[in-house]
Amino acid sequence: MAGRPRTIDRDKVLDAAEAVVTRTGASGLTIDAVAREAGITKGGVQYCFGSKDNLIAAMIRRWGDAFEEDVMNFAGEKPDARAVIRGHVEASRPPDAAEVSRAAVMMTALLQSPDQVAESRKWYNSRLEGLDVSTPEGRDARLALFAIEGLFFLKSFNLIDLDRETWQSVFEDIVKLARSGKS
Template sequence: MGRRPVIDRERVLGLAEDILLRDGPRGLTIEALAKAAGVSKGGIQSSFGTKNDLIAALMDRWQAEYDAQVIPLVGASPGPVEAVRGHLRATIDQTDEAYARAAGMMAALIETEQHVATLRDWYRGRFGELDLTTPAGRRARLTLLAAEGAYMCRAFGLMAFTPEEWRSLGQDLDALLAGEL
């Protein structure tokens, strides 16, 4: 009897991301991923479960990458305003490839309420402690929402920014957060 192939989860998640970006959420199927990975559908299902479980694994991967970007900027347990500052820096510093990945992720997330709820929890966990009774808390909320809006516009190709315009936007949002605007 032959040995069962070992599935490299990170490689398969990378292939899933590639399919998601190339073919959209509908193109990311267990069958398409198995074919791309050169394994059986059962192997993918054994490693990840359902398509929703696969997307949840992608979300976990993206969240770990985000944390790896933000923690060096503000530490592992930043206060609410510092969390927004770290998020802003990570947003402004992302590459064009990261924005393309974000658009694919968002398209996949809106397919099911389960993933939308996970994302809501993520935002609440990182930014839910802002004290909106203070000017600093209100500026942080406004900065966060402005950064996310700009991020979405860029990720979905709704607005184009030159590198200088993007850096300038980041500087303006930094100034808003600091109360200098």
């Protein structure tokens, strides 16, 4: 007799987990809360992910994969390190309030796991690999990456009040920096 086919949609469970953290913060993310939100049993969530840490890792991976796809769409075919950073900046366009909230929650969840922090450190370091910082253009690209990430973190954690017009204006300045020396 064959086992029961898997009927739980992992993306639906991840959507439920994101809804929980958006509504209650990272501290409200429990297997029980996700199960209730998804309309499945606690065992169903555990079947999909095994543990809360694995659930958080899957949420961060999905969020990161979607962002990376946007980056590469902006960076173009066979991009060099500067083009990837330009793509990163472009993919960081001023988000709506829901996206800012989601990002803050995801970053908070990420910081609760040393393994996820290590993965993020590796990811950021890889973003800078191959960047020729002996040139003004390479230094500008590095500065643009730091600026867009800093701006995004400040806005995501509500540490700075920026209306949409100001966000857009600062964003355009960062885009110019990222594009410096672009032919």
